[in-house]
Amino acid sequence: MMSNPLTFLRDFDMESPIRMFLDYDGTLADFALTPDVVTPDPDLILLLSEINSYSNIHPIILSGRKLAHLKGLLPINGLHICGTYGIEMLLPNGEMSCQGNFQKNHIKMLELEGILREQVPECEKIYIENKGAAIAIHLKDIAEDTSSIITQKIVGIICKQFKDPAYILNRNQNFIEYAPLEANKALTVSKILKDNRQEASMNIYIGDDEKDEEAMKIINAVNGISIRVSDLPIISSATYRLKNPFEVRTWLYCFLQARKNNVH
Numbered sequence: 660m661m662s663n664p665l666t667f668l669r670d671f672d673m674e675s676p677i678r679m680f681l682d683y684d685g686t687l688a689d690f691a692l693t694p695d696v697v698t699p700d701p702d703l704i705l706l707l708s709e710i711n712s713y714s715n716i717h718p719i720i721l722s723g724r725k726l727a728h729l730k731g732l733l734p735i736n737g738l739h740i741c742g743t744y745g746i747e748m749l750l751p752n753g754e755m756s757c758q759g760n761f762q763k764n765h766i767k768m769l770e771l772e773g774i775l776r777e778q779v780p781e782c783e784k785i786y787i788e789n790k791g792a793a794i795a796i797h798l799k800d801i802a803e804d805t806s807s808i809i810t811q812k813i814v815g816i817i818c819k820q821f822k823d824p825a826y827i828l829n830r831n832q833n834f835i836e837y838a839p840l841e842a843n844k845a846l847t848v849s850k851i852l853k854d855n856r857q858e859a860s861m862n863i864y865i866g867d868d869e870k871d872e873e874a875m876k877i878i879n880a881v882n883g884i885s886i887r888v889s890d891l892p893i894i895s896s897a898t899y900r901l902k903n904p905f906e907v908r909t910w911l912y913c914f915l916q917a918r919k920n921n922v923h
């Protein structure tokens with residue numbers, strides 16, 4: 660992998676249509692304190708608006724955040740936004756598209772949230788993010804022993820009372836998420852590529868975590884370009900590396916500049 664955001668622009672064919680999958684947190688923007696912090700960044704809005712104004716560049720925001728938050732962060736007409744790993748999508752024509760039975764899953768998650776708040780009193784101390792068809796529990800900044808007690812209780816409730824083969828439980832030290840199987844960036848990328856097969860686009864994917872890695876494999880398989888955002892060298896299937904959101908934005912600016920120079 661290379662880390663210089665300028666040199667690898669040479670690899671791009673500047674004239675062909677480009678589809679650009681972009682993760683949000685840790686990729687386009689630094690991480691927020693908690694995911695409910697929705698502070699739009701005017702510089703980023705300007706940059707993405709410009710990218711989206713090109714008829715032959717199709718940016719797609721693909722994030723684990725819920726769609727409503729992404730729309731608040733990026734109020735850009737005609738921007739293709741995929742929330743909760745792609746189970747809810749705002750299409751460029753303004754239409755909404757949902758994967759799976761969103762309404763049924765939404766009712767299920769409301770019920771789960773109610774039970775968690777009722778049966779796990781420690782929930783007052785943590786942030787429960789109801790994303791509609793999925794639920795995420797954020798345990799950052801909680802003492803380790805408290806965190807493991809809460810995790811045990813929550814996982815117990817999900818496994819005993821809400822077990823569903825159509826759902827997957829993801830967890831790490833600070834985070835528990837219960838989401839439909841369709842809430843998966845790799846599946847979303849595959850679906851978008853399949854649904855738009857007639858467009859002879861070059862595909863780029865930029866992301867910063869393991870969920871992005873899975874999607875990058877799909878991009879690599881269609882000879883696309885994948886870029887992993889990581890401060891330090893890391894084992895990755897990505898073609899290139901950029902260190903942080905600042906470098907990603909710089910690279911995107913340079914990309915647009917190179918495209919302009921080529922067109923005019």
Ligand SMILES: [Mg+2]
Pocket residue numbers: 682683684685686866867868
């Ligand atoms: Mg990210």
